[in-house]
Amino acid sequence: MKKPYFSYIFCFLTFASLLSSCQSNQADHSGKTYPIVAVDASGDTIRLTKPAQRVVSLVPAALDALYMLHADSAIVGIPNRIYTDPNVYPYFSKIDVRIKEKLIPTPTITESGLSMETIIKLNPDLVIIPSNNTDAIQMLKELGIAVFGISTQNFGELNLEVLNLGILLGKEARAKELIAFSQDKIQDLKELNKDITNKKTIYYAWSGGRIYSTTGRKGLINDCFEMAGLENACPYEIDAPNISPETLISWNPDIMLLWNTPESVLYDKKELSSLDALKEKRVFNLSPPFLYDPHTLKIVLASIAIHHYSYPTAAANNLSVEQLEILSALYGPEKAKLILQ
Structure with missing residues (x-):
């Protein structure tokens, strides 16, 4: 029998507790300390010496999450689709003037192909990529670049990805705030149901x-x-x-x-x-x-x-009221107003 969505929330809380318990400083054989530890969709562990400050996100949904996490300044590379898709460009261009002016590099040859040369030139300390792009992930790891694989299958996994991205970007508190808000709204829906x-x-x-x-x-x-x-x-x-x-x-x-x-x-x-x-x-x-x-x-x-x-x-409420409330909580009031213009 299929598990109801709220069982994913229990799994998320359990995982988050376990993840927090292993957040103590970890070191490799050279003695280098990695105080920032997160896990991606493939179960791979990502370790950083400090919060990621130069991030290439090749997944539109993950790019969206970076704006929700208020990590705009860390974004140095985005998918080409952000510029070419009429369903997303008008909105991302409202929340980031660099996207409006098409100033952020897109290290993609096609929608699915990557330009490793461009990625290397961007000097990222974290690349976010679909978890099924195993060849690119392996190549990036061999180049010494931290990689976070994305593959969201359900609401619980979505929460975990936001949490782990928050950890890697030094935005864990913000990630938990976003997740708590989302779960509160879902609980409200559950009451209506x-x-x-x-x-x-x-x-x-x-x-x-x-x-x-x-x-x-x-x-x-x-x-x-x-x-x-x-x-x-x-x-x-x-x-x-x-x-x-x-x-x-x-x-x-x-x-x-x-x-x-x-x-x-x-x-x-x-x-x-x-x-x-x-x-x-x-x-x-x-x-x-x-x-x-x-x-x-x-x-x-x-x-x-x-x-x-x-x-x-x-x-219970007019949908336009809900839109403004939710987008304000996710992006901040100013960006929410721009999005809805």
């Missing part, structure tokens, strides 16, 4: 019009559903299954959730015209994507938005 007697079912379609690619009962989107008090219409215990139109019709979800896809794409699917959600116009587009990125702590805002749409009479 107590009054829901019949959970609605929801179906998620991946971005770019991939209507028949969905999320199973594992992963961050499914965690959003659980936090929002809904049941995933897809019963499969895998992350991202592909299904047929006939399967979707048999599920007949109460709500259809789209991500970065025009609603017309769904309504134009004549084979799906019998779905109650389409006939009754219960199609929700989680937009703009930047505000609701579930790979960041904005997963809280995504969950609240889904809850507000699905159970409008149970919604």
